[in-house]
Amino acid sequence: MKVYYECAPCFLRQAKEALDLATNDESLKMKVMEELVEVVYSSFRRDAVSNVIGTKIHRIIKNKTENEDPYILEKKKGNEIALKYLPKIKEIIKKDDQLETYVKAAIIGNIIDFGALGVDFDIEKGIIQNMEKDIALNHVPELEKELKSAKDVLYLADNNGEIVFDKLLIEKLNEYNTDVTVALKEKPILNDACIEDAVQIGLDEVANLVSTGTDSIGVIYGDMSDEFKEIFSNADILISKGLGNYEGLTEMELGDKPVFCMLNVKCTPIAKDIGVNLGDNVVLKL
Structure with a gap:
């Protein structure tokens, strides 16, 4: 972008x-x-x-x-908030076991973002307000159609804390008999999740974990490791979480690969770029 x-x-x-x-x-x-x-x-x-x-x-x-992880305490806080609300999210999912409900949960997790919203943003209030919100731009039916024939899904993770809710969606994706690989940061940047953060919440139990090979905000093709470029190229479907990944993907040549961006629209430029309103929840097929 x-x-x-x-x-x-x-x-x-x-x-x-x-x-x-x-x-x-x-x-x-x-x-x-x-x-x-x-x-x-x-x-x-x-x-x-x-x-x-x-x-x-x-x-x-x-x-x-000389501080390799300035957001370390914010990342810890993000996990604590996510785990606090996890039982409530699970209750909602239990009542409506559709793919869209799991996607909503993952998007709600995207609110846990100290980079975009600032360190003083009331994330708990944001989660509550978004729980019952409809997806404003909703390409979940297209995603479900693609999942029925896909063998490999590459899931671009975003923030720490958020990955607690991503795990719920990934467990649902596994029901489509797909092989899910989650991409995480090689080194800390902002409050983005790294592999060790994902292991702490058991994400390795439901998906393959790989590093992008870099610490870029979102994805920047030239920064990716050769290993990750190959994984990126070979995946049948790409699911992207958050603003940074959207910003990066929209600057790449993606070919015919179906790419789905899931995010909460937390800033005016993203709202303008997608054509939705500030605060909207979005599942966009690029």
């Missing part, structure tokens, strides 16, 4: 929050922010790709502060 004008202040808002999490050294924060402002100044152009700029910003923060 190309940047919108609103992306520029969002990059700097995220940079400030990440710096505050990464270090208490005010002098260092100033020095790093000077560099980040320069990055935005030099990179922010009409045809720039949003998750490429975001990735560059967060890598600089990790490198300059």
Whole structure:
């Protein structure tokens, strides 16, 4: 996805929050922010790709502060929130055992996003408000049709905490006799899930786990490992979670592969790009 004008202040808002999490050294924060402002100044152009700029910003923060996981406490908080609401989500699913109900649960998990919404966002309130919400743009029937003939599904995971609800959907996907592989980050960035985070909630019990080979925000084809590029290319269906993956996938040549993006629309640029409203839940076939 190309940047919108609103992306520029969002990059700097995220940079400030990440710096505050990464270090208490005010002098260092100033020095790093000077560099980040320069990055935005030099990179922010009409045809720039949003998750490429975001990735560059967060890598600089990790490198300059020597903090490889600034969001570590937020990731822990995300898991705690997800596990707290898991029994309630399971109750809803038990009453309506359709694929769409599981997809809704996975999208509700996408609300657990400190990067897009900020570290002060009331995630618990957001989950409650979205539980009974319809999917505004709903390509679940197309997904179900594709699943009936697919052998391999590649599932691009997004945030820690969110993967607790992804596990429910993946268990449902297994009923279609597909081989599900979940892609996670090689190293921490924002509150994105890594393989060790997925193992902690037992995701390895229901799917194959692989690394994208990098720490990019979402997917950036040039950053992927050769091993992951092969997995990416060979999968029959691609299911993508979250904003960063949507931003990256829309800049790739995907061929005839069916690609489904599942997300809660947490920012105006994404809403504009998809053509929906802020706050909508979306299942979009690209």
